[in-house]
Amino acid sequence: MPRGLGHRRPGCLPGMKPGLLGTLGIDARLAALLGTLAAIWLGLHVLTDGIFLTPRNLWNLASQTAVVGIMACGMVLVIVTRRIDLSVGSIAGCAGMVIAVLQVEVFAPGTWWNPWLTLAIGLGVGAAIGAAQGALNAWLAIPAFVVTLAGLLIFRGVAWLLTSGRTVAPMDPTFQLLGGGFQGSIGAAASWVLGALGVAALAWLRLSARARRQRFGFTPRPLWAEAVTILLMSGLILGFVAVMNSYNRPRTDIAQGISIPVLVLIGVACVLEWLARTRRFGRYVYAIGGNPEAARLAGVPSARIIVAVFALMGFLAALAGAVATARLNAGANSTGELAELSVIAAAVIGGTSLAGGSGTVVGAVLGAVIMQSLDNGMVLLGLPSALRNVIIGVVLIVAVWADALWRRRAGGARGGEA
Template sequence: MSEAVSQTPSKPKTASSTGGFKHFLKATEIDTRMLGMIGALFVIWIGFHILSGGTFLTARNLWNLSVQTASVGVMATGMVLVIVTRNIDLSVGSILGVTGMIMAIAQTTWLTPMLGFDSQLVWILTLAVGLAAGLTIGALQGFVIAYMGVPAFIVTLGGLLIWRGAAWWVASGRTIPITDNNFKIIGGGSDGSIGSTWSWLIALVAIAFLALAAVNARRQRHRFHFPVKPIWAEVLTFGLGALAVVVATLVVNSYYLPGPLARRYAEASGIEVPEAGLAISFGYAVPVLLFIGVGIVMTFIARRTRFGRYVFAIGGNPEAAELAGINTKRVTMMVFALMGMLAAVGAAISTARLTSATNAQGTLDELYTIAAAVIGGTSLAGGAGTIAGAMLGALVMQSLQSGMVLLGMDTPLQNIVVGAVLVVAVWLDTIYRRRAA
């Protein structure tokens, strides 16, 4: 006697929520690591806002946070290319210190006495001197690494000590004040911001740029028969970018000049001060615009130039890159020279913001710069990294530091947290690479 076996009809498979989310990410081409970093940034902001009693997410603190991020963020864009080539630069903080000191001394000792106070040539020549010094230092280190075969870790570790000592030696241990008011604009402050009207104009230009970039990218994909994103995905990604620009502009325009500074501005501009007082917005700070500009240029270099392609080819497989005819030594030297120049730009921002050059300037900035690049998705194994990720990583690092300062945490404890974050970031990168392999 046989037993009847009843079989229940199988239910048709339905798309899970996980599959739907993966489809969404694939359609919009959103980087999951970037998305995770943005989520972590929001968690950090909300956490510090609650712990600080509602002072973190204010227009004043966010404006200051953007200015404080600029110096390290500029250097982080160069550190991406250094790490992509499987190298490291431990000397960027010391290069910042020595180039800042060189600029301050050149300005106070030679340029201002020769050209006069607040001459337009003073700040231009000061910046040129700093960029030349940074380029020379970076090229020297790159030459030793590329052509003499000394490991980058050793060369830049020596540079960390050499250039820090040189900063002290150049000024004999003194603090050198900045004398040119035009140069101070590079550091931000009441005179180093562009106001509400110009901020909205820049926002409109940025939104138009996003739209043109999206249209151009779609045309290029059609031209070379590459897959294109759905229209809804194009609209969504553009809308999110435009929304971010509008929100950022609203925030910086919500931070107003203090009463005395507003009255001084009104007197200088011939504006009558009403009884209720003036409400003059700071707008975007000059160092923030400089930071964004450097990020755009570095993104173009990394993604659209032959030099950028060579950098990633070397990081992916140095032997294959050399066999393909790439002059790996010259490219490596150029990467470190570029890093030196960006350290000088960071020095100009830092020195102008502090209105002086000090011997301690840039101390531990190499830690924050490397951490920003690694947190932003740059692999220490080389061959992978994005400029935008490093810029966002710099904002994450500065948010941590700013939040800890608001909470009154001691500097040693801040260093412990930053070090722990760096280790965790490298650990997560290792796991990500292992799963992607």
């Protein structure tokens, strides 16, 4: 390796100065996603005669994104390992129906423990299904596509058989809070406190990372660049809180604040980003996807990691199913139907490569927001569902094509560097 190359900032060729995004430590793909999202929002705002960017619609959009976003976070890890999970929508529907049946027809309704116990059982069912599918792939070498395609059919059928197609309602009032709605939010004061904590955590993480780079002999980013990055990200956090607080409950002056489904999505994204970036589990996942044979020779327990990834995906699908069931206030057989398509599309639009080895949780969340924004905007425009499906399909093809271009460009840059 040429002298000094180890201290070069990522994305810069020898002898070249880093660009502004590289200096600030901002992922260019995430910046492009944010720019795309801003353009989509502005376009839809104009096309809907100023309806799209109203506080009410943005608050609803955030809550609607939660279900797909929760599953997309887990789908990133599945796709990074060079696999796919087509059963997430069926797992969500099956887990949601299990929760509804237990909550309404089996356990004593109205008891304080009913919603918590049924939720725990539903999440356990999802994790067990995911682990079983992962085991079939990892230990019996059945392709993940086949295993999860079978799961899509099996668990959609199980959800129907549990009630012979009946809708089960109503859900426990405490459980309904998980779905959001007028009561399922934390209010303005708690939202501002949470936003302030987020800004403080962001500043601490950025400065701690800078200190670690210095301690291990790497060239740190300029202090001004860290300050600008912290200010930009803090602005996004506080701006989001301000928008959530600008929508009042109907016929009141009480601000809704951040809804509980959005809090769940934020929590899931933070935990999975922490796992992917800082823990051995995350390094193993990316190693398996980047080069499976090299990972095996390096002693990575690939089978166990794959089972764990699918178990985590099943758990998150069940959590998304619980949120959808609480939002609907009923266990319905249609819950999660075709959700796997939106989830995979969100992950791919967010930069997760179908070739494996690369992808980010934050990108998947942005992809989910883009997907839901397009769907929300098309509903406001009154477009038929068939046309909405066509447009979403075209967007997915464009996203995969853009990913292929990005990978070729990155490969060319590495080749030139060599």
